[in-house]
Amino acid sequence: MKALTANRLDDGDVVFWCEGRWVRRFADAELFAESGPAEAAAALARAQPTVVVDPYLIDLEEADGVLVPVAFRERVRALGPTIHPDLGKQAEGGAVIRAMQAATGAARSAGRLGLIRKK
Secondary structure, three states, rough: EEEEEEOOOOOOEEEEOOOOOEEHHHHHOOOOOOHHHHHHHHHHHHHHOOEEEEEEEEEEEEEEOOOEOOOOOHHHHHOOOOOOOOHHHHHHHHHHHHHHHHHHHHOHHHHHHHHHOOO
């Protein structure tokens, strides 16, 4: 599975593609099982150069029964600032947020995962 992500130009916020528009929450992102539709969405997103910068596809895997980004970097981007658990998108809570906070692997610095886990 894949999801399409980018950074919004007006404020730099991490956004995700959902049926022709950009959304803030990873939980609302459109998920692609096949590369054809995913590439088509990426091409459409690239055609909006005044909205986002550098849209790209990210790989997803199942964790705690929900799909989350494989790469540590993408989990951090989806959670928002990791300086404190009550700030950013991670403060919204929910099953997807908890799954991303608990996910492991695909990170060179697995020791930093504690920074994004709620205490």
